[in-house]
Amino acid sequence: MHRRTLLQAIAAAGGAALTPVARAAPLPRTLILLELNGGNDGLNTVVPYADPAYSVLRPKIAIKRDQVLQLDDHVGLHGALEPLQKLWRAGDLAVVQGLGYPRANRSHFRSIEIWDTASDADEYLQQGWIANVLASSGIARDSDIDAVVLGRAYPGPVASADMRMILMRSPKQFLRRAKRMVELQSQSRNSALGHLLKVRSNVFSSAASIEAAMQATTNLVLDAPSYDSNLGKQLASAARLIIGGANVPAIKVSLTGFDTHAGQAGKHRSLLTELGGALSAFAQTLQLAQRWDDVIVATYSEFGRRAHENGSGGTDHGTAAPHLVLGGRVRGGLYGQTPSLRTLDGGDLRYTVDFRNYYASIAREWWNVSPAAIRGTSAKTLGIIS
Amino acid sequence: MQVQLSELILVVAFVRRLILLSLCFVYLPVQALEAPAARHLLTRTGFEPRLVEIEDLQNSSHAESIEKLLHGLRKQPTVEPPAWVHAPPPNVRAMRKAPGNEKEAFRKRQRALGWELKSWWLREMIATPSPLTERMALFWHNHFASSLRKLKIPHPLYRQNELFRKHGTQNAADLLRALIRDPAVLVYLDNHRNVKRAPNENFARELLELFTLGEGHYQESDIKAAARAMSGYGIDKVSGKFKFRAKRHDNGVKVLFGQSGNFDGEAVVEILLAHPRTAEFWSEKLWFEFTGSVAPRQRVRALAQTLRSNNYAVAPWLRSLFLMPEFSDPALYGTRIKSPTEFVVGLARSFNLQLPPGPALARATRRLGQDLFDPPNVRGWPGGHSWISADSLLARQQLIGRLTRGKEMPMMAMAKSKRGRTRGASATVLQRWLAGLPPRLSSRAQITSLLLPLAPVEAQVSTASPTVRFVESLLLDPVYQLN
Numbered sequence: 001m002h003r004r005t006l007l008q009a010i011a012a013a014g015g016a017a018l019t020p021v022a023r024a025a026p027l028p029r030t031l032i033l034l035e036l037n038g039g040n041d042g043l044n045t046v047v048p049y050a051d052p053a054y055s056v057l058r059p060k061i062a063i064k065r066d067q068v069l070q071l072d073d074h075v076g077l078h079g080a081l082e083p084l085q086k087l088w089r090a091g092d093l094a095v096v097q098g099l100g101y102p103r104a105n106r107s108h109f110r111s112i113e114i115w116d117t118a119s120d121a122d123e124y125l126q127q128g129w130i131a132n133v134l135a136s137s138g139i140a141r142d143s144d145i146d147a148v149v150l151g152r153a154y155p156g157p158v159a160s161a162d163m164r165m166i167l168m169r170s171p172k173q174f175l176r177r178a179k180r181m182v183e184l185q186s187q188s189r190n191s192a193l194g195h196l197l198k199v200r201s202n203v204f205s206s207a208a209s210i211e212a213a214m215q216a217t218t219n220l221v222l223d224a225p226s227y228d229s230n231l232g233k234q235l236a237s238a239a240r241l242i243i244g245g246a247n248v249p250a251i252k253v254s255l256t257g258f259d260t261h262a263g264q265a266g267k268h269r270s271l272l273t274e275l276g277g278a279l280s281a282f283a284q285t286l287q288l289a290q291r292w293d294d295v296i297v298a299t300y301s302e303f304g305r306r307a308h309e310n311g312s313g314g315t316d317h318g319t320a321a322p323h324l325v326l327g328g329r330v331r332g333g334l335y336g337q338t339p340s341l342r343t344l345d346g347g348d349l350r351y352t353v354d355f356r357n358y359y360a361s362i363a364r365e366w367w368n369v370s371p372a373a374i375r376g377t378s379a380k381t382l383g384i385i386s
Numbered sequence: 387m388q389v390q391l392s393e394l395i396l397v398v399a400f401v402r403r404l405i406l407l408s409l410c411f412v413y414l415p416v417q418a419l420e421a422p423a424a425r426h427l428l429t430r431t432g433f434e435p436r437l438v439e440i441e442d443l444q445n446s447s448h449a450e451s452i453e454k455l456l457h458g459l460r461k462q463p464t465v466e467p468p469a470w471v472h473a474p475p476p477n478v479r480a481m482r483k484a485p486g487n488e489k490e491a492f493r494k495r496q497r498a499l500g501w502e503l504k505s506w507w508l509r510e511m512i513a514t515p516s517p518l519t520e521r522m523a524l525f526w527h528n529h530f531a532s533s534l535r536k537l538k539i540p541h542p543l544y545r546q547n548e549l550f551r552k553h554g555t556q557n558a559a560d561l562l563r564a565l566i567r568d569p570a571v572l573v574y575l576d577n578h579r580n581v582k583r584a585p586n587e588n589f590a591r592e593l594l595e596l597f598t599l600g601e602g603h604y605q606e607s608d609i610k611a612a613a614r615a616m617s618g619y620g621i622d623k624v625s626g627k628f629k630f631r632a633k634r635h636d637n638g639v640k641v642l643f644g645q646s647g648n649f650d651g652e653a654v655v656e657i658l659l660a661h662p663r664t665a666e667f668w669s670e671k672l673w674f675e676f677t678g679s680v681a682p683r684q685r686v687r688a689l690a691q692t693l694r695s696n697n698y699a700v701a702p703w704l705r706s707l708f709l710m711p712e713f714s715d716p717a718l719y720g721t722r723i724k725s726p727t728e729f730v731v732g733l734a735r736s737f738n739l740q741l742p743p744g745p746a747l748a749r750a751t752r753r754l755g756q757d758l759f760d761p762p763n764v765r766g767w768p769g770g771h772s773w774i775s776a777d778s779l780l781a782r783q784q785l786i787g788r789l790t791r792g793k794e795m796p797m798m799a800m801a802k803s804k805r806g807r808t809r810g811a812s813a814t815v816l817q818r819w820l821a822g823l824p825p826r827l828s829s830r831a832q833i834t835s836l837l838l839p840l841a842p843v844e845a846q847v848s849t850a851s852p853t854v855r856f857v858e859s860l861l862l863d864p865v866y867q868l869n
Binding site: 152169202203 | 481576582583584595601678717721762763765770774775777778779840865868
């Protein structure tokens with residue numbers, strides 16, 4: 001049985017990773033999936049401030065007109081997303097409106113499953129949509145890791161039996177432990193044991209890349225106060241992995257707490273403040289390192305929330321919602337159609353863009369992967385990324 | 387005599403069933419359990435066993451051992467809970483209006499009490515003469531999930547935990563009936579806000595989707611009807627106890643699964659218990675809990691049939707599961723991943739660890755991905771392979787490393803000597819454990835089969851006689867994570 005310690009492996013890999021890379025080949029691209037866990041209230045995020053129906057639907061919790069950052073004559077962003085204004089003006093922020101799907105499910109678990117696997121409402125698929133994209137293309141060919149999951153330890157879109165995926169609280173903590181493991185190469189006898197051995201094997205080969213990336217970024221300045229929040233810490237880790245050259249095609253981060261059934265106003269503002277601050281700091285860091293063109297951040301959530309507010313100053317599970325895409329190569333602007341506030345489906349907003357087209361646009365425009373990898377989508381993509 | 391075809395079919399079916407039953411009986415192992423089989427039964431139905439537990443079962447057959455385990459099921463814990471659980475719970479709503487520093491002090495205290503509660507339950511799991519009782523409590527806690535994070539105070543969760551023993555080891559229907567009046571569940575799922583003029587569907591949805599039927603076996607209209615039926619079921623703001631407010635209850639006719647009536651919460655529960663899917667859903671989960679695998683359809687049907695035909699009594703249900711061939715098949719030893727709680731409690735029990743005061747153990751299970759009384763969401767912990775990720779596997783290894791280097795448990799101070807000075811760990815946990823083994827069980831082979839369900843996958847450290855390093859290598863083997 002072949003054994004070596006991780007330290008030996010890192011020593012072997014480290015030399016190569018630390019020498020400056022000749023910029024002949026284009027740098028690898030990373031997609032950051034930002035899960036807004038709980039069901040983000042899209043209607044109070046991208047606010048149809050000019051529509052009188054809005055404040056009729058939400059007498060208590062509608063965002064006041066003077067608190068809205070106008071994007072155009074009809075919609076604007078919740079004021080707490082103020083740090084994103086700079087990105088909007090620079091054309092680095094795309095707002096994709098009305099994302100949803102037919103026969104929408106309003107269960108957290110079922111709906112996030114649908115979003116994670118890009119399935120239809122009545123299909124039950126196992127693999128995450130990113131796992132499918134990576135598996136069917138050669139994108140991860142030159143990487144040691146397919147995906148890193150920070151924040152909520154739930155793989156979602158990258159879930160797959162075969163992905164080389166690391167769930168970690170932070171690269172530092174991961175490495176501290178990985179250094180003690182001994183690499184094993186044996187066959188599994190049962191699926192539980194097989195899973196254990198596979199995880200070990202992943203740990204071993206990924207750790208070398210991550211160690212090298214951390215060593216290359218020890219002097220990276222990450223002192224913006226927005227990096228202190230939960231999401232901030234995750235994006236700071238992502239920044240180090242990207243800038244340090246770990247070459248991870250997909251990184252998942254998450255912000256939880258969006259299930260605002262009661263007392264939404266304060267909670268939602270606080271979450272959006274964290275969101276805007278962390279994204280803005282992250283963009284700045286990557287711009288300084290001249291890597292902003294190599295990164296896309298795309299948000300998603302299990303559903304939006306009902307058009308009417310409820311009796312507890314909050315909102316219940318709904319359907320369609322907008323999402324944000326940020327990055328140096330993003331074609332900023334508004335996409336899709338603002339869902340109508342008059343024609344509702346049993347109190348829910350009608351979607352205008354199938355979320356599978358959102359995914360297909362990312363896959364095609366970011367990685368040049370055929371949209372056929374994502375089931376049931378049209379060939380035409382949204383044109384979010386140039 | 388003319389025999390109807392239908393009668394003939396019935397007779398044949400009956401005779402066939404009789405033959406199958408007697409065949410099962412014949413194939414039931416009647417001989418005494420070998421050590422690996424005893425070990426397997428104990429780890430699957432409880433936690434890592436001490437040597438005496440294995441030896442105790444070796445005088446019995448498989449069927450007798452199961453009866454012993456079922457007979458030992460307890461309705462109450464053995465370890466005294468913290469005194470504060472008996473006091474009336476604090477009024478969370480009143481605290482919302484308190485000034486900032488008072489609120490912060492309150493939150494801090496409740497967090498500390500939460501740790502005390504988690505620590506208490508872990509001590510119970512370690513001390514109990516009936517690990518199966520605690521495994522059932524864990525099973526129900528995972529199924530009827532509520533969390534401290536949302537409730538803000540631990541008191542209702544203690545009361546709920548009592549129900550998981552009082553009813554959870556006796557009758558599953560009684561458990562469900564008790565839970566629709568359980569303050570922890572009602573508040574966790576916002577049912578205290580579910581009132582006639584503004585129904586809140588959260589509780590009703592989870593009751594159908596996660597607690598009884600599972601996705602796809604009900605319509606949205608059933609949820610709406612169940613929500614209306616549950617309106618007015620809340621808690622008293624001062625005492626924290628269950629309170630039904632008739633004024634807030636929707637007294638109208640509801641249509642639930644095609645049945646019409648002025649249903650209240652209790653009626654909804656009886657309708658759900660009469661629904662064949664409930665016993666099946668619970669049986670699927672029970673199978674997964676104890677085998678780590680997905681149950682074949684016929685097994686689910688058989689278990690559900692046993693549960694229903696015994697009016698939801700738990701002991702026959704468990705007996706039925708434990709007597710199924712898959713449960714004791716040696717080819718399926720070591721195919722289930724231990725949960726963080728089983729891993730930590732198993733170490734504590736089997737190595738007779740000196741437990742530190744404070745929440746070190748509870749922090750350890752949280753670190754590994756299972757924060758007791760705080761499941762990640764109402765679906766509970768998914769379990770199975772999901773317990774093992776790069777992060778959690780490394781954390782498990784680290785815990786073992788600390789144990790074998792004499793640090794007993796993370797964040798624990800070294801044991802103080804009687805003179806009150808801190809001593810170095812000259813006699814480590816593993817040295818003590820090795821020294822305590824009887825000579826006939828001290829060979830490397832014996833120790834290996836005592837600690838592991840399967841042969842280790844790593845090449846073993848070669849020493850003449852077993853040393854601490856040898857034992858450590860077994861614990862660090864991936865196979866140690868399995869049962």
